[in-house]
Amino acid sequence: MKISVLQFPGTNCEYDTKYAFEQLGCVVEIIWHKEKQIPSDTDLLVIPGGFSYGDYLRSGAIARFANIMESVQAYAANGGKVLGICNGFQILLEAGLLPGAMKRNDSLHFISKYHTLKVVNTDNKFLSLMKKDEVVNIPVAHHDGNYYIDALGLKELEDNNQILLKYCDKNGTLVNMNGSVSNIAGICNKEKNVFGLMPHPERAIEELLSSVDGVNMLKGFLQ
């Protein structure tokens, strides 16, 4: 499995992401945003977390126009698998590869903590190893994770099983952590080859980090 991880000025999760996928036996290459092409042997393209361009203007707004993004658009259009984690999710929204937009958390606070998530749909290329309604414990760390989509868009997400993860408590009861419409933590596109999520599965892969729930999720991305 060959994984390409994008890197913009201000990205800060690229090495964690590389490490996590290497533990699963993948070959991982970090790709600088000025490159024009992602490697042709890429099996999974990851836009990792961080603060690309300092989150100036809006999170992800400037990164979406980086040189490499044309190649990302083409890769996604050809059915290539694209994963956006946290700032990566924000970039995918700004780039129009996923529907909706991010607003500042409704508490206006940066939220950095472990949070439980409910698996909502598994009939996709990303969460096929997980069980529907399974509850996993994975950290979040964001300021702009308040997912917004209008009522029509939400219905479309629901009808097409595009909502993959929602925030919940440890018993699986849905909770609204940051103002997100319908408690959404992660969605995919209609074709189900582009997935964005705010939580960081790459940070929950070792007992020392107090959760290993990210391992199974990351393995699912490799199916």
Added chain:
Amino acid sequence: MKAIVNVGLKQGVLDDQGKATHHALDTLGFKELVKNVRIGKQIIIELNSTDEAAAKEEVTKMCEKLLANTVIEDYDIEIVG
């Protein structure tokens, strides 16, 4: 010539920053006076142009492409000087 661009959340999209600021103004004793607060941002662009209409057209493109996220934000443009 300058373009003054105001970007803010659309009506109907909950403005949490506006709401929090409204609450703070209430607690500072302005409760009677303040009806609603919306927060946006202002982007000031100095332009190399003397053609107001053409400039406005170009700045509109900038807004649509980058300066505003039209999924959640509205914008208005004022050309001055």
